[in-house]
Amino acid sequence: xxLTAPTSTIEFVIPEWLRECLNTRxxxxxxxxxxxxxxxxxxICRAFEFAYSLHEGQYRASGxxxxxxxxxxxxxxRDLGGGSAMIAAGFLHDIVEDTDVTSEELEQRFGKExxxxxxxxxxxxxxxxxxxTERQAENFRRMFLAMAQDIxxxxxxxxxxxxxxxxxxxxxxxxxxxxxxxxxxxFAPLAxxxxxxxxxxxxxxxxxxxxxxxxxxxxxxLVAEKRADREARLTKIAESLKHRLQQVGIPYNEISGRPKxxxxxxxxxQRQQKGYNEIYDVAAIRIIVNTNxxxxxxxxxxxxxxxxxxxxxxxxxxxxxxxxxxxLHTVVIGPSGKPLEVQIRxxxxxxxxEYGIAAHWKYKETGNSHHQMTPTDEKFTWLRQLLDWQSDxxxxxxxxxxxxxxxxxxxxxxxxxxxxxxxxSRGATPVDFAYRIHTEIGNHCAGARVNERMVTLDxxxxxxxxxxxxxxxxxxxxxxWLNFVVTPGARNRIRQWYKRSNxxxxxxxxxxxxxxxxxxxxxxxxxxxxxxxxAAERCNYHSVEDLLAALGYGEIxxxxxxxxxxxxxxxxxxxxxxxxxxxxxxxxxLPLLPAPTKAPPLLPSSKSPIIGVEGLLYHVAGCxxxxxxxxxxxxxxxxxxxxxxxxxxCPNVEPVxxxxxxxxxxxxxxxxxxxxQTYPVDIQIEVIDRVGVLKDILSRLTDNNINVRxxxxxxxxxxxxxxxxxxxxxxxxQLERTFTQIKKLSDVLNLRRLNQVxx
Numbered sequence: 001x002x003l004t005a006p007t008s009t010i011e012f013v014i015p016e017w018l019r020e021c022l023n024t025r026x027x028x029x030x031x032x033x034x035x036x037x038x039x040x041x042x043x044i045c046r047a048f049e050f051a052y053s054l055h056e057g058q059y060r061a062s063g064x065x066x067x068x069x070x071x072x073x074x075x076x077x078r079d080l081g082g083g084s085a086m087i088a089a090g091f092l093h094d095i096v097e098d099t100d101v102t103s104e105e106l107e108q109r110f111g112k113e114x115x116x117x118x119x120x121x122x123x124x125x126x127x128x129x130x131x132x133t134e135r136q137a138e139n140f141r142r143m144f145l146a147m148a149q150d151i152x153x154x155x156x157x158x159x160x161x162x163x164x165x166x167x168x169x170x171x172x173x174x175x176x177x178x179x180x181x182x183x184x185x186x187f188a189p190l191a192x193x194x195x196x197x198x199x200x201x202x203x204x205x206x207x208x209x210x211x212x213x214x215x216x217x218x219x220x221x222l223v224a225e226k227r228a229d230r231e232a233r234l235t236k237i238a239e240s241l242k243h244r245l246q247q248v249g250i251p252y253n254e255i256s257g258r259p260k261x262x263x264x265x266x267x268x269x270q271r272q273q274k275g276y277n278e279i280y281d282v283a284a285i286r287i288i289v290n291t292n293x294x295x296x297x298x299x300x301x302x303x304x305x306x307x308x309x310x311x312x313x314x315x316x317x318x319x320x321x322x323x324x325x326x327x328l329h330t331v332v333i334g335p336s337g338k339p340l341e342v343q344i345r346x347x348x349x350x351x352x353x354e355y356g357i358a359a360h361w362k363y364k365e366t367g368n369s370h371h372q373m374t375p376t377d378e379k380f381t382w383l384r385q386l387l388d389w390q391s392d393x394x395x396x397x398x399x400x401x402x403x404x405x406x407x408x409x410x411x412x413x414x415x416x417x418x419x420x421x422x423x424x425s426r427g428a429t430p431v432d433f434a435y436r437i438h439t440e441i442g443n444h445c446a447g448a449r450v451n452e453r454m455v456t457l458d459x460x461x462x463x464x465x466x467x468x469x470x471x472x473x474x475x476x477x478x479x480x481w482l483n484f485v486v487t488p489g490a491r492n493r494i495r496q497w498y499k500r501s502n503x504x505x506x507x508x509x510x511x512x513x514x515x516x517x518x519x520x521x522x523x524x525x526x527x528x529x530x531x532x533x534x535a536a537e538r539c540n541y542h543s544v545e546d547l548l549a550a551l552g553y554g555e556i557x558x559x560x561x562x563x564x565x566x567x568x569x570x571x572x573x574x575x576x577x578x579x580x581x582x583x584x585x586x587x588x589x590l591p592l593l594p595a596p597t598k599a600p601p602l603l604p605s606s607k608s609p610i611i612g613v614e615g616l617l618y619h620v621a622g623c624x625x626x627x628x629x630x631x632x633x634x635x636x637x638x639x640x641x642x643x644x645x646x647x648x649x650c651p652n653v654e655p656v657x658x659x660x661x662x663x664x665x666x667x668x669x670x671x672x673x674x675x676x677q678t679y680p681v682d683i684q685i686e687v688i689d690r691v692g693v694l695k696d697i698l699s700r701l702t703d704n705n706i707n708v709r710x711x712x713x714x715x716x717x718x719x720x721x722x723x724x725x726x727x728x729x730x731x732x733x734q735l736e737r738t739f740t741q742i743k744k745l746s747d748v749l750n751l752r753r754l755n756q757v758x759x
Contacts, residue, residue: 195356
């Protein structure tokens with residue numbers, strides 16, 4: 001927005017609805033009548049006057065007075081049937097962001113409800129959905145949480161976005177394209193999910209106009225060119241339908257032709273791979289009647305007058321869309337021999353199709369309590385799913401992919417044996433259905449019946465299928481299921497089962513081994529202590545749980561774990577402090593090694609990457625491959641290789657006598673470009689085998705500017721896969737950050753740093 005444009009020559013004209021509101025408030029001051037309606041008018045008028053005074057002197061990029069924008073947003077919300085608090089929020093939605101007014105002052109003037117709405121919209125305005133992956137994912141999470149608290153927040157934001165799109169031409173081209181792309185990918189699908197058809201269609205067409213201007217103009221001209229013929233044909237068909245409905249005694253409210261919006265025509269052309277001249281149903285006949293029964297009777301009349309095309313009938317009355325849209329759709333052969341789409345609905349269904357969730361406010365209830373809609377409402381099952389994914393999917397890229405898929409309305413509706421309707425993503429299978437019903441049903445799924453016939457678990461479900469899941473107590477998920485399930489919930493629960501099943505048993509076994517050696521008293525505190533975490537890292541494991549799992553399945557010995565733990569204990573300056581911190585563990589159970597050799601102080605003037613070996617021949621040991629940021633120790637080799645640099649705690653250093661140990665440290669001030677800036681590290685990743693998992697891991701490494709020297713993948717039928725990678729790391733901080741990002745991937749079960757035995 002531009003708040004500093006030159007003084008505008010455009011005059012602000014108060015719209016008629018607002019003028020009436022101001023007059024109502026004025027008259028109410030002279031009347032002793034009920035103050036309920038005037039009270040609402042008073043809130044709206046005070047919000048307008050406050051916004052007008054604060055935005056005075058501010059201008060948009062178009063040169064218009066800025067107040068035109070909040071007035072337009074408030075008008076859109078009024079048309080949707082929003083209450084006084086919602087309309088007031090439309091006037092005030094930019095106040096906190098663009099002026100010195102605080103949220104507290106807003107609450108004092110207009111109440112808590114208006115404040116919360118304005119705060120919610122202000123937060124949404126700061127979200128950037130075209131930023132880097134991690135930040136973009138976080139913005140989505142916050143947006144859906146805001147929607148969950150009060151759905152009106154996103155409706156105000158949609159009205160704000162719609163008016164901004166109507167005036168987008170005044171912004172620079174790059175900014176226009178960025179906003180238009182964000183609108184098409186995020187806000188138009190949100191409007192669709194909320195059922196606000198009139199917002200969705202206009203947002204899509206405006207985005208189309210700025211993202212693909214040539215295609216937009218072409219379709220616009222083609223539609224305009226054939227408008228006269230189309231309107232004449234539709235008028236003739238509408239008159240025939242009116243006459244027939246009157247004959248059979250079916251009252252109707254409206255029968256009219258409806259041209260499809262331009263972006264919808266483009267999508268149909270792309271979906272069917274046809275040119276505009278080959279798309280016949282660019283307009284539809286809409287019949288609006290009074291009752292559900294009359295809808296089906298009118299359908300019979302249509303099918304009697306025109307030949308229906310098989311497979312092109314959809315009953316959204318019996319099976320409403322998740323956004324509550326209801327209507328009968330049928331495609332017939334019209335009088336000219338061309339396909340014609342006919343939509344039949346009641347007046348209430350038409351209001352819901354136009355206003356979506358806002359029809360709940362505009363035509364149904366009174367009072368303000370009904371506005372506070374949350375994901376517990378049945379009509380928001382899709383929002384509950386989006387919220388569930390926030391906890392299920394930790395990886396930002398995967399979360400974004402599922403969110404953008406989940407926003408688009410491409411559902412298939414199937415039935416349970418009891419007749420309950422279940423909505424699934426298109427392409428869903430019986431396994432997706434099983435996990436939607438309950439996690440345990442999915443985990444023990446052994447087979448499925450669809451329409452009373454046994455089918456394979458990868459069978460694609462179709463609208464109207466009746467699905468029955470067969471379970472067995474000993475059945476378990478198969479890794480092959482990941483190759484065909486499409487719902488994020490099913491995919492994530494299969495992964496979780498594999499992550500938990502064997503891993504939890506191994507962790508428990510590792511704990512038992514430590515308990516037998518150290519005793520039960522204080523073990524919990526010990527496992528959570530800093531020395532235990534240090535011991536895990538020195539054994540090349542990212543966490544204590546990873547260490548316990550490796551101990552449980554025999555990848556590491558108990559003796560080595562205890563040795564690393566002894567060293568970590570010695571690093572503590574006081575045995576008493578260590579004992580107290582562990583809740584009573586006897587330090588004598590962990591015999592201490594000699595104190596580690598003190599590293600030399602850093603010398604800022606030194607050009608060597610390692611302090612303590614200046615002028616000497618040295619090399620980084622391949623057995624533990626230390627990197628800057630990790631404690632190190634030098635070992636004088638017996639051959640001609642000089643000093644070998646190891647990580648402190650490396651098992652190869654244990655038998656070395658003290659007179660061969662050299663105190664060393666990393667030089668954090670090394671700026672010698674001739675020295676190596678990266679260090680080799682070998683890692684091993686256990687993953688659930690699926691197509692693209694290696695690509696996902698490599699992309700995380702690329703994001704962190706990490707070079708991959710070599711990669712080896714080992715796979716086995718219906719088992720986890722092992723990926724060995726050789727990477728080049730700058731320092732310990734980069735290694736830790738990379739480990740954290742890779743472990744967030746849903747398919748990663750375990751990640752460890754490897755030791756390469758030095759020859």
